[in-house]
Amino acid sequence: MPQTPTAAAKRQALATQIxxxxxxxxxxIFDMxxxxxxxRMGFDCLYMTGFGTxxxxxxxPDAGIATFSQMVERVARFADGTTTPIVADADTGYGGLLNVAYAxxxxEAAGAAGIQIEDQEFPKKCGHTPGRRVIPLADMVRKIEVAVDARSDANMLIVARTDARTTLGLDEALRRAEAYRRAGADILFVESPESEAEMEAIGRRIDAPLLxxxxxxxxxxxxxxxxxxxxGYGMAIYPGSGFLATAAALDGIYGAIKATGTTNGAATPIYPFSEMTRLMxxxxxxAFERRWAE
Incomplete structure (x- = not known):
């Protein structure tokens, strides 16, 4: 059985790359x-999506309904079952400053290589959806300061996300990103820029790793x-690609079963059962059973 990298080693590998x-x-990623x-595909990092998880x-919906206990359990399961560093969504930090520290x-104890915390009001809403509101800048700065202080491993990356662009405009989002960097965030995440020109402006303004x-x-x-x-960006996440593709495949194959009573001739590709057993x-x-069989 191949040796699995330790959580510390995975954190160091990702932090060094950033x-x-x-x-x-x-x-x-959203399930096992x-x-x-x-x-198994050799990515440098995996991203635990809040929406999909x-x-x-x-x-x-990803609307602040899942609890810290539920999410940290998923972090631990993902980290234990993979060899790749994981950056995990932690919404608003699940409450106030003490909650952020515990998050x-x-x-970190669960094995994550990074934690993403956003400046939305609670209950939060999924990014790229309307109606998101943000807390005062000073309150989020304190959350980032607490997050930096709470980690025991300096390689545990703090990803600070601002959702200010959609409701307060790009200038305010940039002002917040700069403040979060000064507070100690390792990666800045300006959510929902709406054009390539806006993304260029973010890259020119923010002298820090950008997501x-x-x-x-x-x-x-x-x-x-x-x-x-x-x-000027250093990282790209594709949080929805996996679960959107999965939903499309399920819709196709279940639709075929409903329509014809069989999967024979279905247009939806079927992952080989033999490969699934190997994946799991x-x-x-x-091999264990052969070794220990009576």
């Missing part, structure tokens, strides 16, 4: 099938990694 300004691409599938866990400590949130059907243009790197680790189970 600090060395080597571009990072991170697909969204998506986590295992992405893990809440949807797969509870079947509910950072909990995510681009690329959502199919969202507000932000889907730029290539090469273009993002050119304009059945070969290790069979």
């Amino acid at each position: 600090r060395d300004a080597r571009f990072v691409t991170a697909p969204g 099938i998506s986590a295992r599938m992405a893990d 809440v949807a797969s866990l509870l079947g509910l 950072v400590r909990g995510y 681009a949130n690329l959502v199919e059907g969202g507000r932000t243009p889907m730029l290539t990694p090469q273009r993002l790197d050119e304009i 680790g059945f070969e290790e189970v069979w």
Whole structure:
């Protein structure tokens, strides 16, 4: 059985890549099938999406409904079942300053390589959706300061997200991003810029690692990694790609079963059962049974 990197080693690997300004691409994971599938493909980082994780866990909107306990359990399961560093969504930090401290400590203990905290009011709303409101800048600055102080590993990345662009404009979002950087955030996440020109402006203004949130059907243009790197971004996440593709596949195959009573001839691709057993680790189970069989 291959040796799994420690959580500290995974944090160090990702932090080094960010600090060395080597571009990072991170697909969204939302359950253990998506986590295992992405893990074996050699990405530098995986991103635990709040939308997808809440949807797969509870079947509910990403609207501040999932609790810290529910989310940290998912972080631990993802981190334990993969070898790739994970940056995990922690919404608003699940409350006030004390909650933020516990969130950072909990995510770090669970094995995350980074934690994302946003400046929305509670209950939060999913990015790229309307009606998001933000807390006062000074309150979020204190949250970032607490988050930085709470981590025990300096390689535990603090990702500070501002949702100010949609309701308060780009200038306010940039002002907040600069303040969050001064407070100690390692990565700045200006949510929902609405054009390539806005993304260029963010890259010119913010002298820090920047994260681009690329959502199919969202507000932000889907730029290539090469273009993002050119304009000053250091990381791109694709939080919805996995669960949107999964939903499309399920819709197709379940529709075929409903319409015809069979999957024979269905247009939706079917992942080979033999590959799924391998992905889930059945070969290790069979090897164990052969070794210890009477």
